[in-house]
Amino acid sequence: MRQQYDLWIGGEWRQAKRYEPLTSPYSGETLTQIAQASPAEAELAIETAHEAFAAYGLMPAFRRSQILYRVADIIDRRREELAALAALEAAKPLKAARAEIARTIETYRFAAEAAKSITGEQVAMDAAEGGQGRMGFTLRTPIGVVTAITPFNFPFNLVAHKVGPALAAGNAIVLKPAEQTPLSALALADMFSEAGLPSGVLNIVTGAGAELGEILTAHPLVKKVSFTGSHTVGEIIQRQAGLRRTTLELGSNAALIVDKGTDIEPIIDRCVAGAFGYNGQVCISLQRILVHASLYSRFTELFAAAASRLVVGSPLEENTDITSLISAKAANRIADWVDEAVAAGASIVTGGRRSTEQGNSIYEPTVLRDVPRFAKVWTEEVFGPVAVLASFENLDEAIREVNASRYGLMAGVYTPDLNSAFKAARQLEAGGVVINDIPTFRVDQMPYGGVKDSGKGTEGVAYAVQEMTQLKLIAFNLG
Incomplete structure (x- = not known):
């Protein structure tokens, strides 16, 4: 473990102006120092993601799928190390941490498969009077920059449920993990780099949600916010996000x-x-x-x-x-x-x-x-x-x-x-x-989302991909 963890922006580690110690919930010992991003640094990550999206959004589906498969294989190879990391920073019992890593591998593989299954459909234009002589079909296109705000309890797999579908769909993403579990998210930086993800497509900013929340949910370049956490914070995010798309998983009883x-x-x-x-x-x-x-x-x-x-x-x-x-x-x-x-x-x-x-x-x-x-x-x-x-x-x-x-x-x-x-x-x-x-x-792979105060939107990899793409109609006048 490093003595200090920086921000991951634009495919490189960047020093922040401020760092805070990360302690073990079980022993109380200091594990490392974690960068505390400022709103300006979070904005830089969003702008970087937007620039990277211009090319990544055009990447062929098979290449996006290959990158996600490679990440799954890298996690598989490092599963014991990563399980121990979750046990340290989240106080997750080792056997539960191993089970989470196994699910995380599967989630990225589902995302790799979903990348190759993004399709539209034919629209029966001539079913309407005035539609004769026309052909229509739909495409699903990536929406742009997605911001993901994740909780501490599944620091690998709930991150995968946001990062995997976003990348499968061709979006760029800015990830802000929970304050207590940044290491699990930061571990993805080197793994996605090794897997061949272009620089700037995945950016990871660590720090306080209260300080970074508004820039991550209300910045003009952000097109979608995916959040898992408390109902109270979810309501704040929805207000800040305005008309942007949101997926809010807000807990249960x-x-x-x-x-x-x-x-x-x-x-x-x-x-x-x-x-x-x-x-x-x-x-x-x-x-x-x-x-x-x-x-x-x-x-x-x-x-x-x-x-x-x-x-x-x-x-x-x-x-x-x-x-x-x-x-x-x-x-x-x-x-x-x-x-x-x-x-x-x-x-x-x-x-x-x-x-x-x-x-x-x-x-x-x-x-x-x-x-x-x-x-x-x-x-x-x-x-x-x-x-x-x-x-x-x-x-x-x-x-x-x-x-x-x-x-x-x-x-x-x-x-x-x-x-x-x-x-x-x-x-x-x-x-x-x-x-x-x-x-x-x-x-x-199953659809997962609540009603009432449990939130809005649906996760489960293929379903999340649908929510991270834009349905576009293409209509031809055949003359």
Whole structure:
């Protein structure tokens, strides 16, 4: 690891005027010094991307595809090194970091395939009176400069979900990673350079979102903003972006319905993984679990027992399941929310404490029941290792409970009844409904986007490419 990381602009490292230390969330040790871009430096990156787009937007699809395939191969070759990097800067347990790297490789390969599959369609001009003697078809063209603002929790793969489609479509991009996880993004600079990406097409600026946000979302040369993060920041970005295209993935409060007749023992470990994977710091982490009354007591017992067996420790240890949250601030907020729920009548089935393993940034896997519906752990996105259990008498009641949330990214339903499965699939208000699995399920080629306060737009590589291209009509008068 270098002692200092600069900005990546125009295919070269550029020193910034200011640097800040990057510390490990787990140990508190200083890892390196990170450039803090100014608005002027971010503007330079945008202008550089705009200049590079003029040529890159004309690059043949097969060449764009080759570059993305090469990047995937480079990541594959360096997967252990990159997994360790995510474990250091994001406190992501090593086994979770390895899984993320594997998905990242696949995401760039999907992007490589998508680059060769960007097509238009024929338009039946003569279907309208006055359209005879004319031929029409559509093209999809790159839109220009895309800015991407990414979160800390999947520092490689969520970056790939923005960078991969942008480059596949022929756009140039300016990437601003989360303040806590710049190293994962900066690692892409040398990898894309090695893969043959022309200089200036990918630019990486690190620094504070509050300082750089407006220039990245409102600059005249920016044509599209792709953001993953909080609802509060997403609303600010939308206001700043105006009429520009935006994709906003703004979080969730993912719920699972376990319907009557479900064989619960085989699904417990899966539910625990969905609730507590990467400390619950996942946009579609399983937070609310609604279990039919006939199964509720047994499910609660098995789920809490499995949660209590999770291993708490260093992210660099092979068997660690739970480790430090991204910050002490996050741990404090989660503790406050749990305390609020308990004070209002909720019961702690297991957990509910900061671990003594590593100060107050580790919060034990926590299972709550009897939670009032006004408590934040029920209404808001916890983004931590907390799961809330509740019982229901019939499926209609459970669907109403799930839909009462202001969020709607993913939902899950376990049921042995086909009619119940289709009913839930139709009626649940979410961008995706997973039948007989947890809402945390995601593969990287599927469409992914929420409704209500979970945001707007769709990710999933091919779908993101559509949103990063402009549909253009070509019409011929044949005489």
